[in-house]
Amino acid sequence: MNIVDKINKLKKEKNAVILAHNYQLPEIQDIADFVGDSLGLSIEASHTDAAMIVFCGVRFMAETAKILSPQKIVLLPDKNAGCPMADMIDAESLKSLQAKHPDAITVCYVNTSAEVKAHCDYSCTSANAVKIVQHILLNHKNKEIIFIPDKYLAQYVSAQVKRDFIFWEGYCPTHARILPDNILQAKKMYPKAKIIVHPECRPTVTSLADVVASTEGMSKYIKKSPETEFIIGTEIGIIHRIKKENPEKYFYPATEKAVCPNMKRITLEKVLWSLEDSTHEITVPPDIIKKAHLSIERMLQIV
């Protein structure tokens, strides 16, 4: 039996589902039951009937799945698959910031630990950040907004809703590798191509784009678009998915350097070992689950 057959056999025996983020290696995307962005994966995790979720992504995503389905076993095939941006803020530093702005509403990007989420009012993903903040502004017109931890996403959303936020100095090191010059060079080489970038990119990059979207938003836009060439400003793993969905279209990464080493930690072997030995189980203390659930649930209610 080859490794993929072994994974599929074990998956059935254990009533497991494999969820994979759009940045996963091609072979992981190909064996997954569901491939999506952070929002899609959260929704899938909350709806699945499976007893076990093998999460091919990074820790905060697996924690989000656990918060939404505490009765299920959630496994992360590599326990070191973290997110440097999520690690740029902890609960203690957030509490000190909140103490300085006691009436502010705190919005956290889903790229945060469960403990940090437990201290936030709303979670959001890149697919719905603008919508979540618009909802808050409608209901709490005069309140200050603390938006953590991604300063670039915060700046993007702040410009869209025309309101200043209190933000944190976090950022994604992978998206920060995409520079305005990369976009300009790519556009010179492929003048007809549409430029699509992720809101985790620097404002100097998002300002050059035709479209700013989450990874799922990119996939939807490309499927509908009559255009045939696209410059992609995000982690290059997504190109496998969009190429599969649009074999007749052409995709050019803004830079080949936009690779998230944490996303690439998950391999077929690790997925197999994870199913064989039920490793590495994600646990979140019940009091944190209860509080963090509230901020995620508020997001899901709005979208």
Ligand code: 13P
């Ligand atoms: P989305 O897939 O939600 O757009 O998020 C990108 C990301 O960097 C996840 O870590």
Ligand code: SF4
């Ligand atoms: Fe974190 Fe960036 Fe990797 Fe996403 S791409 S997991 S934000 S480091």
